[in-house]
Each structure stands twice: as C-alpha cells, then as structure tokens.
Amino acid sequence: MLYAGVDIGSTAAKAVILSEDKSKIIARRLMPSGWNSRLTADEILAWLLSEERSRDELRITATGYGRVSVPYADSTLTEITCHGKGAAFLGGNDSTVIDIGGQDTKVIILSAGRVIDFVMNDKCSAGTGKFLEVMANRMGLTLPEFFALAENGKAVKISSMCTVFAESEIVSLMGLGTPRENIAAGAVDSVAAKVCTLVSRKSQSGNYFLTGGFCEAPLLVEKLSQALNSEVNTCPDARFAGAIGAALLGK
Amino acid sequence: MDYRAMWETLGMDVKTHDLLCEALPGMFGGVFLSQENRPEGMDYFYSVVAEIHGLRPAELVEHKKNGGKVVGTFCIHVPDEIPIAAGAIATGLCSGSQFWVPGGEKKLPVATCPLIKASLGARFDRTCPFFRLADMFVGENTCDGKKKAWEILAEDAPMHIMDIPQMKRPEDYAHWESEVKGYLKRCEELTGNKVTPAKLRDAIILLNKKRKALQRLASFRKLDNIPISGKDMLLVTQIAFYDDPARITEQIHKLCDELDERAKNNVSVFAKGTKRILLTGTPLSIPNWKMHHIIETSGGAVVCEEMCTGIRYYEKCVDESGATVDEMIHNLVERYMGGIHCACFTPNNERIDDIKRLVKEYNADGVIDVNLKFCNIYDIEGYFVERELKKEGIPVLGIETDYTDQDTEQLRTRVGAFIEMLGN
Ligand code: SF4
Ligand code: SF4
Numbered sequence: 001m002l003y004a005g006v007d008i009g010s011t012a013a014k015a016v017i018l019s020e021d022k023s024k025i026i027a028r029r030l031m032p033s034g035w036n037s038r039l040t041a042d043e044i045l046a047w048l049l050s051e052e053r054s055r056d057e058l059r060i061t062a063t064g065y066g067r068v069s070v071p072y073a074d075s076t077l078t079e080i081t082c083h084g085k086g087a088a089f090l091g092g093n094d095s096t097v098i099d100i101g102g103q104d105t106k107v108i109i110l111s112a113g114r115v116i117d118f119v120m121n122d123k124c125s126a127g128t129g130k131f132l133e134v135m136a137n138r139m140g141l142t143l144p145e146f147f148a149l150a151e152n153g154k155a156v157k158i159s160s161m162c163t164v165f166a167e168s169e170i171v172s173l174m175g176l177g178t179p180r181e182n183i184a185a186g187a188v189d190s191v192a193a194k195v196c197t198l199v200s201r202k203s204q205s206g207n208y209f210l211t212g213g214f215c216e217a218p219l220l221v222e223k224l225s226q227a228l229n230s231e232v233n234t235c236p237d238a239r240f241a242g243a244i245g246a247a248l249l250g251k
Numbered sequence: 252m253d254y255r256a257m258w259e260t261l262g263m264d265v266k267t268h269d270l271l272c273e274a275l276p277g278m279f280g281g282v283f284l285s286q287e288n289r290p291e292g293m294d295y296f297y298s299v300v301a302e303i304h305g306l307r308p309a310e311l312v313e314h315k316k317n318g319g320k321v322v323g324t325f326c327i328h329v330p331d332e333i334p335i336a337a338g339a340i341a342t343g344l345c346s347g348s349q350f351w352v353p354g355g356e357k358k359l360p361v362a363t364c365p366l367i368k369a370s371l372g373a374r375f376d377r378t379c380p381f382f383r384l385a386d387m388f389v390g391e392n393t394c395d396g397k398k399k400a401w402e403i404l405a406e407d408a409p410m411h412i413m414d415i416p417q418m419k420r421p422e423d424y425a426h427w428e429s430e431v432k433g434y435l436k437r438c439e440e441l442t443g444n445k446v447t448p449a450k451l452r453d454a455i456i457l458l459n460k461k462r463k464a465l466q467r468l469a470s471f472r473k474l475d476n477i478p479i480s481g482k483d484m485l486l487v488t489q490i491a492f493y494d495d496p497a498r499i500t501e502q503i504h505k506l507c508d509e510l511d512e513r514a515k516n517n518v519s520v521f522a523k524g525t526k527r528i529l530l531t532g533t534p535l536s537i538p539n540w541k542m543h544h545i546i547e548t549s550g551g552a553v554v555c556e557e558m559c560t561g562i563r564y565y566e567k568c569v570d571e572s573g574a575t576v577d578e579m580i581h582n583l584v585e586r587y588m589g590g591i592h593c594a595c596f597t598p599n600n601e602r603i604d605d606i607k608r609l610v611k612e613y614n615a616d617g618v619i620d621v622n623l624k625f626c627n628i629y630d631i632e633g634y635f636v637e638r639e640l641k642k643e644g645i646p647v648l649g650i651e652t653d654y655t656d657q658d659t660e661q662l663r664t665r666v667g668a669f670i671e672m673l674g675n
Contacts, residue, residue, distance in 0.1 A: 081672065116646075120664070
C-alpha cells in the first residue's frame with residue numbers, strides 16, 4: 001500500500017505519494033488549482049495512477065479547501081491537521097507552524113507532533129498570499145518578479161491592513177513616484193507584520209516553521225524572522241506540507 | 252393553515268414576508284429533518300416552528316381580542332413573571348435571521364451586532380407578527396448597541412426601558428429591584444390588572460416548572476449515549492421563549508419520557524467517538540442554528556450551551572418562598588440578576604466558573620466560544636474565557652460570526668480542525 005495526499009488550495013494544488021512505510025516522498029506534483037477543483041482533482045488522479053500504479057494500492061486522503069471536490073479520496077481532513085502533521089514530518093515536531101496560504105493564513109501550535117492549538121486569520125485577506133498577489137498584479141508583475149524587485153527595495157510603510165485600501169494606497173504611492181522596489185518591499189513587510197500579530201495571539205515558542213508556497217521566497221522568510229525576532233525554518237518540500245500530512249494520516 | 256388575512260390585519264408587509272415563508276421550510280428541513288433517529292417527541296416542536304408566524308401569533312391575537320395584552324422582551328434579565336402576573340402574555344423578541352438584517356441596516360451602522368439589526372429590521376420592515384403584536388417592548392441598556400438602538404425603535408414602537416446595573420454590588424441589586432418594581436407598575440397600568448401575591452406566586456411557579464422541564468431535558472445530554480441532538484435541544488429552548496409556558500412544559504416532559512426509554516436502552520443519536528462540545532457566548536435566537544449544524548455535521552455533538560438561549564435561561568429556579576409581592580420581587584432579582592452571568596457585567600468571573608463547572612458536568616471534550624460580530628463585550632471577555640480554560644487544560648476555539656452563510660466553509664474548516672484536534 002502507498003499513501004497519497006492531495007491538497008487542493010485556493011491557488012495551488014499539491015499531491016504527494018509516500019512510500020509503504022511512510023518514511024519517504026516518492027513522488028510530488030504541483031499545479032495551479034485552476035477555476036474548477038473537480039477538473040484539477042481529476043488531473044491529479046490521472047497522475048496518481050500513472051507509472052502503472054493501481055487505485056487499489058493507493059490510500060488517498062484529501063485536504064485543503066477543495067477537499068470536497070475529490071470524490072475518489074478515501075477520507076478527508078482539514079488543512080490545519082494536515083499542515084501540522086506535514087510540518088512535524090519535515091522537522092518541526094515542536095514548533096509554531098505558520099502557513100501562508102493563497103486565501104488564508106494559519107498558525108498551528110505543535111507539541112510532540114500533535115496539533116494542540118491553532119488560529120486562522122479572519123475573513124480579510126491581509127497577511128495572506130492573496131495580499132501579495134493583488135499588489136504584484138497592481139504593479140504588473142508576477143510574484144517571483146515582485147519578490148526579486150522587493151529584494152533591492154527600502155521598504156516604505158504601507159499603513160492599510162485591508163487589501164482593498166492597501167491597493168489604492170500603493171496606487172497613490174506609485175503616483176507620487178515612490179520607487180517600485182520600495183513599495184514591493186513595503187508590501188512584504190506588511191504581510192510579515194500581520195502574520196506576526198496573528199502568531200502573537202497564540203505562541204511565544206520561538207521555534208517557527210513556515211509551510212506553503214512561500215517556502216522558497218527567502219525575502220519573506222527573512223522579514224518574518226525579523227518581525228518575530230527569531231529564526232524561521234522552512235524547506236523546499238514545505239509547500240507540500242498539507243499533502244504530506246494528509247498522506248501520513250491515511251489509514 | 253393560511254394566515255395571510257391575519258398578517259394583513261396586523262399591518263404586515265405580507266409580500267416581503269412571503270419570501271421568508273418560502274425560505275424557512277427548506278432551511279429547517281436541511282438542518283432538522285435530515286437528522287437520523289430523531290425522537291418522536293420533537294414533532295410538536297417541529298410543528299411549532301413550521302408555523303412560527305401563524306400558530307402562536309393567532310393565539311396572541313385571540314388573547315388581545317379578549318382585552319389581553321402582549322409584552323415583548325429582548326433580554327433574560329427581565330423577569331417574565333411580572334407581565335404574566337399582570338395577566339399579559341410575555342414573548343421573546345430577539346431575532347436570529349439574516350432576513351431582517353438589511354432592514355436594520357437602514358437605520359443602524361453596519362458595524363452593529365446582527366441581533367440588534369435584525370430586531371429593528373423586523374419591526375420597521377413589518378415582517379414579523381410578534382413585532383406587530385407586542386403592546387409593550389421592554390428594552391434594557393445591557394450593551395451600548397441596544398441602549399442606543401432602542402431610542403430608534405422607540406420612534407415606532409411603545410418602549411419601556413429598564414436600567415440594568417453593570418456591577419453586582421448590594422446597591423446594584425437594590426437598583427434592579429426598584430427597576431423591577433417600576434416594571435410591575437407599568438405592566439399593571441398596561442393591563443389594568445393588579446399584581447397580587449397569589450398571582451405573582453402562580454407566575455413564579457409556572458415558570459419554575461418550565462425551567463425544571465428544560466433542566467430535565469438538558470440532563471440527558473450528560474449521558475455517554477446522548478439520546479437527543481444539540482440542535483433539537485436548542486430548538487426546544489428557542490421555542491420556550493415564545494410558546495405558552497404550561498403547554499410547552501407538558502410537551503417537554505413528554506419528550507423526556509421518551510428519552511428515558513432511550514436512555515435505558517443506551518440509544519444515542521450520535522456515532523461512537525463523536526466529540527462533546529460545550530458552546531459559550533452570545534445568544535442564538537431563532538432561527539439561528541448555524542453553529543449547531545456545522546458542529547453536528549463535522550463529528551461533534553453540542554452537549555451544553557452556556558448562553559442565554561441555554562443554561563442561563565433555565566438552570567436556576569426562583570425561590571418560591573416569598574409571601575408578599577415585595578419579597579417575591581426580591582427573590583426574582585436574586586435569580587434574574589444574581590443568577591445570570593452576562594458579559595454586560597464587570598467583573599464577570601462567575602461566567603468562567605460556570606463554563607468550567609459545566610465542562611465537567613457535561614463531560615465536554617472542548618469549548619467553542621461563539622460570538623456575534625460586533626459584540627464588543629463578549630469579544631473582549633473571550634480573552635479570559637480562552638486563558639482560564641487553557642489553564643485547566645480545556646481546549647478552546649474562538650469564533651466570531653453573524654447570520655449570513657458566507658463564512659460557512661471557513662467555519663467548517665475551523666470547527667473540523669478543532670474536532671480533529673480533540674481526537675488526536
Ligand atoms: S447576552 Fe446579556 S444582554 Fe443579551 S440577552 Fe443575554 S443577558 Fe441579556
Ligand atoms: S450580542 Fe452583544 S452586542 Fe448583541 S445585543 Fe447581545 S450584548 Fe449587545
């Protein structure tokens with residue numbers, strides 16, 4: 001039996017297959033969630049069944065906000081439980097897990113690999129991937145371009161927490177001729193600050209682990225470490241944390 | 252039954268009201284009738300909600316035809332024994348549907364608690380018969396939102412405002428006692444009936460009987476095998492605010508007799524391993540079934556509500572020993588002020604003590620603190636709820652929500668994750 005985890009988030013869908021003893025990741029797949037979770041889920045199934053794997057030898061667990069659109073899953077779990085489990089697998093056994101997702105941000109407290117508490121951002125998208133996406137869009141950039149630009153910027157203060165207001169704020173900053181790199185750096189700072197507020201509602205552990213798509217955005221990791229006054233660990237597989245956790249929890 | 256003629260006579264906006272009538276059955280069916288193994292005794296309560304704007308209002312109309320009066324209240328600090336002793340019918344007025352919220356937002360800031368917005372909307376939009384039938388609306392200044400909203404409501408409805416203290420010192424009890432006496436006078440004037448010791452005692456006994464019936468029903472939720480869902484219990488509690496007290500008492504006991512049988516046979520409406528959740532927070536007025544539905548379709552069972560639509564409404568009885576009207580009022584105040592721990596008081600440690608005690612009594616696995624959006628006092632008090640329960644090792648989840656469905660998926664994730672957390 002192999003264990004598969006399917007994590008359909010608001011922007012990206014992730015899937016992994018774990019070895020029989022659940023100790024190794026033997027395959028990974030990352031794709032945009034697209035506009036139809038069902039189609040995405042079907043595409044993932046085709047991938048899961050490639051390389052001559054049969055459905056019977058797979059135990060599939062779905063998670064993420066699109067988990068209800070994975071009809072072939074053997075079971076479903078929330079992304080909080082899965083991200084916690086996945087982060088523990090990746091080395092964050094006793095840590096505060098920060099997951100910056102496309103639509104929401106969660107802080108999960110792990111103790112000996114178990115979720116003991118968590119908090120999610122409220123309805124608003126400040127402090128989430130959405131915030132950066134909107135800002136990048138407004139500046140006509142892709143997210144990687146946006147981060148590259150921000151690397152060289154001297155952050156300006158963006159005072160609006162609300163994404164809609166922040167968007168008009170950067171429009172007026174651009175109108176004033178503020179260098180774009182400074183605006184981009186300011187937006188990254190703003191997300192780090194907001195995440196820091198969320199974290200401080202739950203933990204003072206000082207041992208942080210970042211999961212989600214920003215695991216390979218060193219600038220954000222750095223800014224987060226500064227804001228939290230403590231090193232934030234992560235690794236390239238951290239974007240698969242939800243899928244890994246789901247696979248691990250498959251029975 | 253067709254109640255349209257009655258609604259017309261009550262001056263309601265029947266066309267708009269039809270929209271509500273159309274939406275309710277579907278909503279009700281999805282939440283209640285989808286439950287497996289419902290007790291038969293619930294049928295009475297289902298039939299009452301099915302005609303919530305018909306059956307009971309028709310009785311109130313009848314009562315008024317005979318010269319009787321109807322008194323509507325918004326807060327469980329206000330003793331229903333008083334209007335009842337004066338020969339009036341007392342009815343709850345709090346509104347739990349998004350349907351009325353836009354109407355309230357015509358007059359109130361959007362950043363007002365949905366309960367208040369819905370209450371004003373129900374009156375000004377003329378889409379709730381109870382808000383047409385009440386001859387007197389009893390408001391209180393428990394929170395700032397209500398205090399100021401009642402000034403707006405008073406432009407259209409006959410209000411009686413009571414000044415509830417914000418602390419529980421001896422002088423505050425004395426103040427509430429004088430407020431209750433003022434209320435009694437006002438009720439006597441309204442109905443033209445004198446409140447005699449005998450009538451007041453009868454009212455106290457009548458409502459104590461209702462409380463005891465609700466207590467008996469709630470006690471089934473302490474069992475390992477819970478024979479009734481949290482949703483059903485919530486519905487019974489909500490209806491208790493509107494229905495004829497003697498009739499509902501009898502119906503609750505009937506339901507309990509059935510549950511006695513179930514208990515003997517270890518019948519549970521929940522699957523093994525279902526997590527036991529205690530809810531605390533702001534009131535869940537009818538038809539607000541949102542949190543119960545989410546919890547009970549996510550692997551949880553609501554075993555207790557430390558809320559005004561729960562334990563706070565029925566847990567304690569009024570001392571029946573008073574001989575004079577004054578003594579009885581004193582006893583009422585002891586119960587209605589001393590026995591209810593609302594966040595409008597400072598300090599309010601007794602509420603935290605209650606939650607801790609109830610977690611033990613009902614053997615809850617975790618607590619969900621659910622507060623209406625823009626309710627400052629409960630939101631702020633959530634700080635202590637979370638901190639103090641954590642000290643005892645009791646898991647807590649804080650939720651802020653309103654009457655809309657737009658956050659349902661987010662709530663499902665949070666509640667789902669909380670229940671998964673309790674299970675690992
Ligand atoms: S929450 Fe407080 S103000 Fe509201 S009904 Fe209950 S006791 Fe009254
Ligand atoms: S829920 Fe809070 S804000 Fe709303 S009426 Fe009650 S005390 Fe006031």
